[in-house]
Every structure is written in C-alpha cells, then in structure tokens.
Amino acid sequence: MNFKNFITHTLLLLLLALIQIIFLKNLALFGVAFCFLYLLGILNLPIPISHVPLILLSFGLGLAVDVFYDTIGIHAASASLMGFLRPYWLKAISPTGGYDDSAKPNLPEMGIGWYISYSLPMIFAFSLVFFTADQWGTGGFFGVLNKSILSSIFTVVLAIIVQLLFFKRRREIR
Amino acid sequence: MLRILQFLYSLRSFLLFVLLEVLAIGLIVSNNSPQGAAFFNSSNAVIGTVLKTRSDILDFFSFAQANETLILENALLLEQIKALKQEPDSLPIPLDSAFEAQFQFTGARVISNSLRFAQNHLTLNKGSKDGIKPGMGIFNQDGIVGRVKSVSENYAVAISLLNTGLLVSSKIKSTENFGSVNWDGINSKQAKMLYVPRHVKAQAGDTIVTSGYNAVFPEGIRIGVISVVNPASDPNYLDILIDLSTDFSRVNYVYLVENTQIVELDSLHKKSEVVNEF
Structure with a gap:
C-alpha cells in the first residue's frame, strides 16, 4: 500500500465513522432496519492487507463508534468478527485465477453481483452478533434474526448507492 | 519448543481475534452491570x-x-402556585420535618x-x-x-x-396497588408492569404513576396508561401492558x-x- 492509498483509506474510515455517529445513529427503517454504513470502510480496505492489522483496525473502529452509541463493546465485538472473517470469505469467493494485484474489493471494480455476494454475508455476520449481544436475555431469536436480515439488506443497499454516487472508476485506458 | 511457537505464530490472527472478543465481552458486561464503573461512554x-x-x-x-x-x-x-399561596388573612402554620x-x-x-x-x-x-x-x-x-x-x-x-435493565417502582393510581414497570425491549411506546397480584382489579385506561417507594422518584409522576390486562400467562401475577406517556423520540x-x-x-x-x- 503506498502513501496515497493509506491517506485515502484513513480519511474514508474517519468520514464514514463521522457520518455513522452524526446521521445514522438513530436511523431505523420501520424500527427494525438499521444502517451500519461505517462497515463499508472495513469492506473496502485493499485485498492484500494482512490479517492482524485488519482485525485490530476493525476492533478500533468498532470501539470508536461504540463510545458514541453508549453500547461499549458491542460494535467492537461484531466488527472484529467481521475483520476476522474477511480474508477467509474473500478467498472463498475469489474468481477463477485469483484477484488482480491492484484489485480493490469495491463496487466499481468488481461489479454488482460479486459485490453483493461479498458484502451481504459479511454484514449479516456483523448484524447477527450485534443484535444477539444487544438483545441478550430479553427477546427471542426471531427478533434478532429479523433485525439482522433487514439491517444487512438496508446497509448493503445504502453502501451500493454511496459507491455509485461517490466512487470513481479508476481503470483508465492505457 | 520452537515448533509450539511456530504453531502459535501461524494461529496469531485467530488468537488475536479471540483476545479482542474476550476484551469486548468484558467491556459489555462491565458496562451493563448496574454498579460497575463504565470505562468509556458518552460522558467523556x-x-x-x-x-x-x-x-x-x-x-x-x-x-x-x-x-x-x-x-x-x-x-x-x-x-x-396560586392555589398554594397563603392569603394575607390566613393563619401561617410552621411546617415540621414531615413537610421538609x-x-x-x-x-x-x-x-x-x-x-x-x-x-x-x-x-x-x-x-x-x-x-x-x-x-x-x-x-x-x-x-x-x-x-x-x-x-x-x-x-x-x-x-x-x-x-x-431498569425497574421503576410504580403503582396503579386509582387502586394504589404497586408493582414495577420494566421495558420488554420490543416497542418503544409500550412497557410491562410486573408483580401485580391476580386479585387486583386493574383495567385498561387506569393511570400508572411512580410509587415513591424506591426513593428515586417522588410519588405521583406519570408513567403511562394501562392498555391491555392479560390474566393468562402467569399463575401468580397479572400481565399488564402499559402505553408510556413519554414520547421517547421527542x-x-x-x-x-x-x-x-x-x-x-x-x-x-x-x-x-x-x-x-x-
């Protein structure tokens, strides 16, 4: 990762966390579909990033969002699970011949079909842990599942919209 | 020995993951226990x-x-205030400690x-x-x-x-029967009133107020209005659902x-x- 990429990703993480805290904190579609847009920052990190920094970064980002949500530990636990699962899932769904060296796991580069199959299970894993921890001992499993499914769909839809609007396609003709 | 270290090193990401999860669970537990000190929260x-x-x-x-x-x-x-104010010709009564x-x-x-x-x-x-x-x-x-x-x-x-996690000592205003109000985590407009015995004649429309027993709230602050009384689910207590009077979204x-x-x-x-x- 060169220096420019490093700056871009850091700024993206900070911006997404800020948007999450300021605008998306109390947003819940129909009271069940939450939006965890800041996960886009973890999902979009370059593919060759090593595993240990990825987990630490996810944990730190989760903890930072947690502090504003007053749910200390819950975002951190779910986000670090997502960071832990990411390399395995990327390997599982890798296209034949593997990834390009310069490929980034985002929508403009990889196409919508791949992106949904990449992000939806990851965000679902996050939501499942998140709502299980949040509703521990209070509600049934059905409520948790319901919220997780709807939240992951909503988050993926919003993530796709954000990338369509703001992410440039960077493959120039050489 | 070197083998063990190499083995552990090959598992380093999994070990780190487990460590961070344990840390996070520790934070969740300490944050949710009522007397535990919260490390970080939004009072920072x-x-x-x-x-x-x-x-x-x-x-x-x-x-x-x-x-x-x-x-x-x-x-x-x-x-x-007008109702409480003394008229000039009334006899002033010194208040004792009960009214302090x-x-x-x-x-x-x-x-x-x-x-x-x-x-x-x-x-x-x-x-x-x-x-x-x-x-x-x-x-x-x-x-x-x-x-x-x-x-x-x-x-x-x-x-x-x-x-x-919050229980509020409360009572039915008309009959003075007391119980605890606790949220069940489902609907932000409704809560449950627990520990009201079955012989109590509670009915939909009765007002629930704080009882003053737990010394946090004074007596008589509104909590909500009973919406459904359901006697079936528990052999000892009534199942009372109340509509909260506070609009928490505002x-x-x-x-x-x-x-x-x-x-x-x-x-x-x-x-x-x-x-x-x-």
Missing part, C-alpha cells in the same frame, strides 16, 4: 462536545414545539438519545459541576424518562426507561430529581436489613 468531554454540537443543530428544528410545551407547563405550575423538602429538582438538556436498541441510553448536557449525581431520577412534563448512571464533569449518561428538555434524604433512608434500610428490591 470530547465525545460530549461532538454530541452536543450535533444536538445544537438538530434541536434548532424542534424549538417551536419545545417552547409550546414549556409554556403550557408553566401555565399549569402558575395555577398550582425531600426532593430537589434541576433541569437539563438531552444531547443524545436512542430508542431502537434493547439497552438505550441518554446523554445529558450537565455533569458533576452542576450537582448531578449517579442515581438521580429523570422525567419530563409527560412522564418519567430514566435514571442517571454515571457522571463526568460536564456531562451525564443515563439509563433510559427503554432499557431492559425528549429534549428534562427535569432531574434528587432525594436529599436518600443516604439516611439507605442506612436505615441497611440497619433494619430491608432489601429494597424495587
């Missing part, structure tokens, strides 16, 4: 400032409504609030500098809101009534109440070995 100065700026901007749009409710409440209070002010009130603004989770919290813009203490009750003109959990110099974090300005005699009450309870479960 930096975080409080961010949340306050956000709330400054968002509150601008609800000022008109907030003003209107304040004016209505002022009118109500003025009416009560047991509760002190103060106001604050809510700068952060949530209502969609199972454990919801509020952040207030006043802290220990303004005399806020952990354990103070919070209510607004509609009904009760929550209870202060931890305090920093300038901000306070409170457990909302919409938190499955909590801007709140009052805090402190019981000035709580230390005395607590030590008395301890001496006579009464465990107050409410």
Whole structure:
C-alpha cells in the first residue's frame, strides 16, 4: 500500500465513522432496519492487507463508534468478527485465477453481483452478533434474526448507492 | 519448543481475534452491570462536545414545539402556585420535618438519545459541576424518562426507561396497588408492569404513576396508561401492558430529581436489613 492509498483509506474510515455517529445513529427503517454504513470502510480496505492489522483496525473502529452509541463493546465485538472473517470469505469467493494485484474489493471494480455476494454475508455476520449481544436475555431469536436480515439488506443497499454516487472508476485506458 | 511457537505464530490472527472478543465481552458486561464503573461512554468531554454540537443543530428544528410545551407547563405550575399561596388573612402554620423538602429538582438538556436498541441510553448536557449525581431520577412534563448512571464533569449518561435493565417502582393510581414497570425491549411506546397480584382489579385506561417507594422518584409522576390486562400467562401475577406517556423520540428538555434524604433512608434500610428490591 503506498502513501496515497493509506491517506485515502484513513480519511474514508474517519468520514464514514463521522457520518455513522452524526446521521445514522438513530436511523431505523420501520424500527427494525438499521444502517451500519461505517462497515463499508472495513469492506473496502485493499485485498492484500494482512490479517492482524485488519482485525485490530476493525476492533478500533468498532470501539470508536461504540463510545458514541453508549453500547461499549458491542460494535467492537461484531466488527472484529467481521475483520476476522474477511480474508477467509474473500478467498472463498475469489474468481477463477485469483484477484488482480491492484484489485480493490469495491463496487466499481468488481461489479454488482460479486459485490453483493461479498458484502451481504459479511454484514449479516456483523448484524447477527450485534443484535444477539444487544438483545441478550430479553427477546427471542426471531427478533434478532429479523433485525439482522433487514439491517444487512438496508446497509448493503445504502453502501451500493454511496459507491455509485461517490466512487470513481479508476481503470483508465492505457 | 520452537515448533509450539511456530504453531502459535501461524494461529496469531485467530488468537488475536479471540483476545479482542474476550476484551469486548468484558467491556459489555462491565458496562451493563448496574454498579460497575463504565470505562468509556458518552460522558467523556470530547465525545460530549461532538454530541452536543450535533444536538445544537438538530434541536434548532424542534424549538417551536419545545417552547409550546414549556409554556403550557408553566401555565399549569402558575395555577398550582396560586392555589398554594397563603392569603394575607390566613393563619401561617410552621411546617415540621414531615413537610421538609425531600426532593430537589434541576433541569437539563438531552444531547443524545436512542430508542431502537434493547439497552438505550441518554446523554445529558450537565455533569458533576452542576450537582448531578449517579442515581438521580429523570422525567419530563409527560412522564418519567430514566435514571442517571454515571457522571463526568460536564456531562451525564443515563439509563433510559427503554432499557431492559431498569425497574421503576410504580403503582396503579386509582387502586394504589404497586408493582414495577420494566421495558420488554420490543416497542418503544409500550412497557410491562410486573408483580401485580391476580386479585387486583386493574383495567385498561387506569393511570400508572411512580410509587415513591424506591426513593428515586417522588410519588405521583406519570408513567403511562394501562392498555391491555392479560390474566393468562402467569399463575401468580397479572400481565399488564402499559402505553408510556413519554414520547421517547421527542425528549429534549428534562427535569432531574434528587432525594436529599436518600443516604439516611439507605442506612436505615441497611440497619433494619430491608432489601429494597424495587
């Protein structure tokens, strides 16, 4: 990762966390579909990033969002699970011949079909842990599942919209 | 030995993951235990400032409504003051300790609030500098809101009534039967009233108010109105569902109440070995 990429990703993480805290904190579609847009920052990190920094970064980002949500530990636990699962899932769904060296796991580069199959299970894993921890001992499993499914769909839809609007396609003709 | 180290090194990401999960679970548990000290939360100065700026901007749009409710409440209070004021020809009676002010009130603004989770919290813009203490009750003109959990110099974090961990000692206003109000984590407009025996004649439409037994809230602050009484599910207690009178999606300005005699009450309870479960 060169220096420019490093700056871009850091700024993206900070911006997404800020948007999450300021605008998306109390947003819940129909009271069940939450939006965890800041996960886009973890999902979009370059593919060759090593595993240990990825987990630490996810944990730190989760903890930072947690502090504003007053749910200390819950975002951190779910986000670090997502960071832990990411390399395995990327390997599982890798296209034949593997990834390009310069490929980034985002929508403009990889196409919508791949992106949904990449992000939806990851965000679902996050939501499942998140709502299980949040509703521990209070509600049934059905409520948790319901919220997780709807939240992951909503988050993926919003993530796709954000990338369509703001992410440039960077493959120039050489 | 080298083999073991190599093996552990090959598992380093998994070990790190397990370590971080254990750390996170530790944080969750310590944050949710009622007496545990919260390490970080939104009463931190930096975080409080961010949340306050956000709330400054968002509150601008609800000022008109907030003003209107304040004016209505002022009118109500003025009416009560008039009724309490001594007429010049009446005989002044010196009050004894039974009438000594047991509760002190103060106001604050809510700068952060949530209502969609199972454990919801509020952040207030006043802290220990303004005399806020952990354990103070919070209510607004509609009904009760929550209870202060931890305090920093300038901000306070409170457990909302919409938190499955908070029990509020309450009673049915018309029959004086008491129980506890607890949120079940499902609907932010409704809560459950627990521990009301089956012989009690509760019916839909009865008002629920605080009982004053747990020494956090004074007696008679509104909580809600009974919407459904369901006798079937438990052999000992009624299953009472109440519509909360507070609209938690619109909590801007709140009052805090402190019981000035709580230390005395607590030590008395301890001496006579009464465990107050409410």
